[in-house]
Every structure is written in C-alpha cells, then in structure tokens.
Amino acid sequence: MFGIHDIYLFVISGLLLSIMPGPDTLLIMARSASQGFKAGSAAALGTGAGVMVHVLAAALGMSAILATSATAFLVVKYVGAAYIIWMAIGLLRSKPRAAAATAAPPLPLRKIFGQGFLSNVLNPKVALFFLxxxxxxIDADAPNKALAFIVLGIIFNFNSMLWCHALALFTARASASVKVGPKVAMWFGRATGVLFIWLGIKLALSKQH
Known part of the structure; x- marks a missing residue:
C-alpha cells in the first residue's frame, strides 16, 4: 500500500532509533522529573510536532536543500546548537525552589512544548536522517512517493510518541517515588544542562555528510 515495503522492519528500526538517547530524551526526562508527567508529555508532543515539520519538509523536497547547500546547513545547525546551549544555560542557573520565596514557578506547558518543538525543528541532522x-x-515505482513518505513519517512519529510518553511516565513516577528534594532536582537539572552543552557543541561541530 502506498508503495511502502518492509513496514515491520521500518517499525522495529524506528523504535530502536527512538530509544537512542539524545536532546529530546534529555528534555523529556528533565521536565518529567521536575514538573511531572504533564510537563514531560508537553515536551514529547513538542518534539513530535518538530518531527512532523521535518517529515513534511522532506516529503516536499525542501529538506534536500540542507543536504546540498552547505550555507543553509550551517545556518540551521548553528541556530539549533545555540538554542540547545541557551536551554542548557537556563538549567545550569537553576536554583532550589525551596531556597527562597521568590523561586521561579513551574514552566508553563506551552513553553515546554515550544522547547521540545524548537530543539527538534532546529536540528538539521533530523532532516537529513529522514532523507x-x-x-x-519506499518502492522506486511508488505512485506517490511524497504520500508514502508522509505515511511513514506519521508511523515513525506515532511510535516515537508512545516511547516518549512511556519515558515521561516512568521518569515522573520514579521522581515522585524517591521524593527528590529541591537540591537533588537542581543538580539533576544542572547535570542535564552540562549534557545539553555537550550536545550543542556536538551539533555545531557536526558535518553535512
């Protein structure tokens, strides 16, 4: 159907790729640990929305520009790396919530969604991965390759969302069960910030091919 073959292999491969840790995984875990499942879910949905942007762009041929234009790739890469490092700085500057009456309130879900969306959509490696x-x-003689691409992208994203929400639920419950204190949560956030800086630098130094 749609000129798609080996769908089961695609699903298994997609799930294994989704399980591999990266910026999305760290963001979902960090938000789930600090603000619970809803925050982790918002981050997951944000990354899923970013994935769909890449899927649609690749299906329409727009992502091919990133594969052929060094300038376009560099611009998107550096913007994405800068955003990841900016999020890392925010995590590194976090303080225990109980330390002062003026502690920052939980981040709104829409902002967490935006973080997930931008951290994914500004990563050119995701676009190149889908390409x-x-x-x-997809069969070489598929009647509508763009439609087949979108269908596979939706399947990939759906399976990824199942994994991401399971990760968010597990992290939120684990955080609640061990009763993580403000200082522990702060240092977890800072450790995540250090990893984000490493990922941002890794993205900035990545090559087009």
Missing amino acids: AFVPQF
Missing part, C-alpha cells in the same frame, strides 16, 4: 532513512522503505 536517508525513510526512502529505503
């Missing part, structure tokens, strides 16, 4: 991975499961 390299998805076409392997």
